[in-house]
Amino acid sequence: MAEQIAVADLGSNSFRLVVFTAADGWWKRTDEIYEAVRIGEGLAATGELGEPGMARAQATMEVFAHFCSASGIEPGAVLAVATSAIRDASNSAQFLERAQEASGLRVRVLSGEEEARYGYLATVNSTTLSDGVMLDIGGGSMQLVHVVGRHSRELDSWRLGAVRMSERFLPGDGPAKPKQIRELVGYVTAKLERAPWLGRCGPRLVGIGGTIRNLAAAAQRDLEVAEAGVQGFVITRKELDRLVEDLASRTPAERAKFPGIKPSRGDIILGGAIVVQTVMEVGGFEGLEVTEAGLREGVFFEHHLDGDPPLFEDVRHASVVNLAAQYDMDPAHSPHTAHVARLALGLFDELAAAGVHEGEAVERELLWAAALLHDIGMTVDYDDHHKHSRYLVLNAGLPGFEQRELALIGQAVRYHRKGTPSLGPFASLAVKGDEERLNRMSACLRLAEDLERSRDQLVRAAHVAVEDGTVRLDLDSEGDDRVPRWAAGRETDLFARAFDRQLTV
Secondary structure, eight states, X not given: OOEEEEEEEEOSXXXXXXXXXXXXXXXXEEEEEEEOOOTTTTHHHHSSOOHHHHHHHHHHHHHHHHHHHHTTOOGGGEEEEEOHHHHHOTTHHHHHHHHXXXXXXXXXXXXXXXXXXXHHHHHHTTSOOOSEEEEEEOSSOEEEEEEETTEEEEEEEESOOHHHHHHHHSOSSSOOOHHHHHHHHHHHHHHGGGOGGGGGSOSXXXXXXXXXXXXXXHHHHHHTOOOSOSTTOEEEHHHHHHHHHHHHTSOHHHHTTSTTSOGGGTTTHHHHHHHHHHHHHHHTOSEEEEOSOOHHHHHHHHHHOOTTTTOOSOHHHHHHHHHHHXXXXXXXXXXXXXXXXXXXXXHHHHHHHTTSSOOOHHHHHHHHHHHHHTTGGGGTOSTTHHHHHHHHHHHHOXXXXXXXXXXXXXXXXXXXXXSOOOOGGGGGGOOTTHHHHHHHHHHHHHHHHHHTTTSSOOEEEEEEXXXXXXXXXXXXXXXXXXXXXXXXXXXXXXXHHHHSSEEEO
8 A cells, every 4th residue: 555755844945845655666756845935034144034934934834734634644644844944043943833833744853964864865865876975055054975885974064055145145136246256155165164074085976955956957958968857967067167157147037037947046046056166166076966856855765764874775776666666567566577677688698698799787787777667658558658668767767877878778768669779869968889889778678578579478588699690599488489589580670780790580
């Protein structure tokens, strides 16, 4: 039976309620409510939450409570947490008492270290970060966590959030002045002296939070790269510098119309971007990898996963199986999917052993992912299900995979039935050799699908023999194999394109 958990993240800039559903080996976000409450507005100047912000916050909390009640989510399944603004305000206790009485939501105020820990859990469970730094910038605060061997070593929190820094250093309705930017950079740089470890953590920096997601979306549009969400996208230091320069030359109203930037962030995006830019400069980072996960996922993972800390054993494996399971196409529920994966990997391995290709480990993993996900589009319709599958893969995303890897998986899924494989709109993401990788993946996956065409696991295995430049597939089957032989025999052109060899079955 499916379980619903709602996480209410009461941040300095926005309040967000995210509903997670988990059942039988899978989990996903199934609903979300967002409101730019700005409860932290003016906090830096007065030390208190202002009445307008508290009124907006209380009204939003009441909406969250009514939504959960109407959705059948029990009060005990609503995990509400508050961060920087409510944590720092001198009148936070009075606000929470009043808001909790009106909404019925019990709120846990996180310490800076707890907030950093949830950001760390979100990051390490949605990327392959093993050694490096996690950066989380919200409206009121910024957290950094030094990660070693997937565990947190140092973690700290600073009052360097996008709202707080914008109000203090970038007030007014005009473009930012060079002096304002210099003062903000100097302030952040001085505060980061508290983290002498920052420059000794290796080259990898992963960021979470709305500011970073918006900057990634803006960078994607600026670079005109094919978009499949921002998960796994890397903002280079050069591109961030260019974005900061462009944003600084505009008014807050103009920044609100900047492609990729949400209108509600127009007045705070520059302040947040400069904080991120300064962290990259101080730490010597050349790029910032983006994950769509956030504090909400960190809270959910603590509830959902076992262990201390609660971590997926293998993020890439978990994300593929999770997506397949959402459509009952994981090995536990779909013998056909499991068998296609076995046949595809068997062909890949035997062709590599015979010297037909190099047998790259990452390419093999991408083939496995495509094999498990090739039929998820059947839940939409049989007709064009290969296209539906690609759409679902690209739009769901696969945490732990680079964007070019996601594109290769999606395109291999797209061509698992017919057509000439192509990188299509994702050519700009490709590196040298990706076109050849896609051809090999597509050939192995399509042959495996052909050998399992009758969906009865008749062909137990296909063995490779190479003779005079021709690859012969010998089928190990339990009965009349005319259907798989017929289907696989049609793939000679694709096989020759992928492996530069003739194929006989």
